[in-house]
Amino acid sequence: MACFNFETHAGSTLHILLFQDVSNCGDIHDALLSGELQPEAAYVNAGLTPSIHSILAAANIALISKSRGKLTTKTVHSELVFNLAGSTHITESLRRFGISQAVNNVLVARFDASESELESIRNFVQGKEVDLTILKDITDMKLIKKYYKFTDQELAIGTMEDAIVSRIGIRDCM
Amino acid sequence: MTEYDPLEALGAYDKLVAQGAEGRVFEVLYLKKPTIVKQRFKKKYRHPELDAKLTKQRFTSEARSLLKARKLGIHVPAIYFTDAQNFCIYMEKIQGQSVKAALFNGDLTPEKATTVATQIGKTVAKLHDGGLIHGDLTTSNMMLKEGSGELALIDFGLSFNSILTEDKGVDLYVLERAFLSAHSASGNLFESVLDGYRKNSKNWSSVYNRFATVRARGRKRTMVG
Numbered sequence: 001m002a003c004f005n006f007e008t009h010a011g012s013t014l015h016i017l018l019f020q021d022v023s024n025c026g027d028i029h030d031a032l033l034s035g036e037l038q039p040e041a042a043y044v045n046a047g048l049t050p051s052i053h054s055i056l057a058a059a060n061i062a063l064i065s066k067s068r069g070k071l072t073t074k075t076v077h078s079e080l081v082f083n084l085a086g087s088t089h090i091t092e093s094l095r096r097f098g099i100s101q102a103v104n105n106v107l108v109a110r111f112d113a114s115e116s117e118l119e120s121i122r123n124f125v126q127g128k129e130v131d132l133t134i135l136k137d138i139t140d141m142k143l144i145k146k147y148y149k150f151t152d153q154e155l156a157i158g159t160m161e162d163a164i165v166s167r168i169g170i171r172d173c174m
Numbered sequence: 175m176t177e178y179d180p181l182e183a184l185g186a187y188d189k190l191v192a193q194g195a196e197g198r199v200f201e202v203l204y205l206k207k208p209t210i211v212k213q214r215f216k217k218k219y220r221h222p223e224l225d226a227k228l229t230k231q232r233f234t235s236e237a238r239s240l241l242k243a244r245k246l247g248i249h250v251p252a253i254y255f256t257d258a259q260n261f262c263i264y265m266e267k268i269q270g271q272s273v274k275a276a277l278f279n280g281d282l283t284p285e286k287a288t289t290v291a292t293q294i295g296k297t298v299a300k301l302h303d304g305g306l307i308h309g310d311l312t313t314s315n316m317m318l319k320e321g322s323g324e325l326a327l328i329d330f331g332l333s334f335n336s337i338l339t340e341d342k343g344v345d346l347y348v349l350e351r352a353f354l355s356a357h358s359a360s361g362n363l364f365e366s367v368l369d370g371y372r373k374n375s376k377n378w379s380s381v382y383n384r385f386a387t388v389r390a391r392g393r394k395r396t397m398v399g
Contacts, residue, residue, distance in 0.1 A: 007203050008183045056205050061255055067178035068259070153247025157324075162252035162266070166241055172258040173237040 001118070002132050004056060009063050015113040016055060018046060018135065019106045022127030026101040035074075039110060039117040042077040044084065046105035047140030048097055048147065052132055054164045055109060058083035061168070063111075076111060085147070086167035088174065096147055105138045180257065186211055196232070196331060201267065204254055208267040212236075212331075213260060232331065233261040239306060239333035240265070246304035248297055249319065249326035268328065270320040274313035277357050284361065290318065291363040293325045295370020298349070301327070302342045303376055309333045311349040313356060339377070343384035344393055346371070 004014045022028075031037040049055055062079040065071050073079045073090060085093030099106055108121055122129065150163055181187065186200040193199070197214040204211075214229050233256075240263075243250045251265035273290060276282050282290060294316060301308060308315075309332030317326040336342075346368075353364040372378045 007205075008180045010183070053205065057254060060205060064178070064180050064255075064257070151245045151247070154244050157247050157249055158244065158252070163244070166244060166253040169253040169255045169264065170237050170241050172256045173234040 001129070002052070004052075004059075006056075006060050006063060008060060009067070012063060013112055014056070014059050015110050015118060016052065016132060017108045017118070017121065017125075018130050018132050019108065019125050019127035020130045020134075020138070021104055022106045022125055024126045025099050025103045025106065028106075028125065029099055029101065032098070039113070039120060040075060040077055041108050041110040041113075041121060042080040043099045044081055044097055044107040044109065045099055045103045045140075046107040046135065046138055047103070048144050049084070049107055050136050050139040050144065050164070051161045052135065053161050054084060054168060055080070055107065057165045057168045059109065059111075061171075077109070080109060083168060083171065086164075086171050088171065107135075177259075179260065181211065181213070181260065181262065184211075197261075204264055207254070208269075209254055209264050210251065210267045211262050211264050213262045215261075229261055230258075233258070233263070235334065236330050237263055239330040239335075242304070242306055242335075243301060243327065243330065243333075246300055246306065248300055249324050250330070251326070251328060268317045268319060268326050270318050270326075272314045273316040273318060273325070274356060276318055277313065277360050277363075287360055287363060288366045290325065291366035292370035294349075295367040295372070296374040297325055297327065298346070298367075299371045299375035299378075302345070302381065305335055305337045307334055307336050307341045307345050309345065309348075311345055312352040339380045339384040340388075340395075342377075342381045343388040346381070346385045347388045347393055350389070 001015060001017045004016065006012055028043055032043060044055070058080050061083045062076050065079060066076045071079050073082050078094065081098050082090055082093045084097045087093050106125060106127065108125065110117060110121065148164060148167055150160070154163055181200065184202040184204065186202045189200050189202055191199045191201045197212055200211040200213070202209050202211060214233050216229070217225055237253060237256050240250050240253055251268055253263065253265050255264040277287060298311065308327065308330065310329060315327065315329045317328055319326055349367065350364050353367070357363055375381060
């Protein structure tokens, strides 16, 4: 687990937890869809986030939209998942980058979490909590290339992290 | 209620780096990284409707060009955030010095300067072959990255998509003028730029022919008759 802050929002924090071999993704997904999941959080397919930086980029944009009262999706947490895709297609973004039955490794992000909220997330997700540093080892390269459509030339000159962040950052211009 | 302004939260207004005719540039910390924010502002002398349209257009086209250049395999700043409300582009700060500064303060040996010039030609060729015109190729818009020494292009504010040899020729012509006016003391570096372009471009002969025409007549086409 790790906690991050944002330069644009001095009071806000983001807690990120990573779980491996999660067995109840289907249940989490159902709970999310019913809108009754407490505490609410962003559940992300960890195979699509090779580094924490893409989550932070998406999270910061979600915070800014929230401060303006201009969230595109229902909550700031779903906005995070939506931003992560760098696409304007909401359903498709949530389907691809959120969780589903087929997902094994889950990254959970929650803004301004309290200790008890983190505890209930840990109780709810049935998997092994692991360190964020292993993110790069559980990346689903095939899928991530398919979704973000990297070119070979750009991966030759820069990091994948920069390539992803650029796509997330530029969404409002596409 | 006043609108939330991320620039204010970042304290950017105290960190102005440069101000030009089109916009302001700030340097802040965003996502824990040194970040350049380029903001286009309203121009009071223009009709508001036209102003809004032009600003928006230039803002989106700059961001798109940056991404396109990246996809073509050219070193450009990573984009962290584009704020369509304030017309701000938040991008990576490239650490290093501009080619212009490097040539002026004598950091480059003549051999190294030639290598850099060839590198410039190669980069521009890649850009042009991909159908992107930079629009403002000068040595102050090229950075030598600290450490790796790789050549990065910045400022895509005047950039546009085109596959016409005319546009490529003019792009090269602007670069030649920049070299002649700023770096005539460094010898005939532009020859090396053209050399790098020739070796890496698929359309060298047609671009070069058009470049020669542009050189003879100047940047603007004469519209007579």
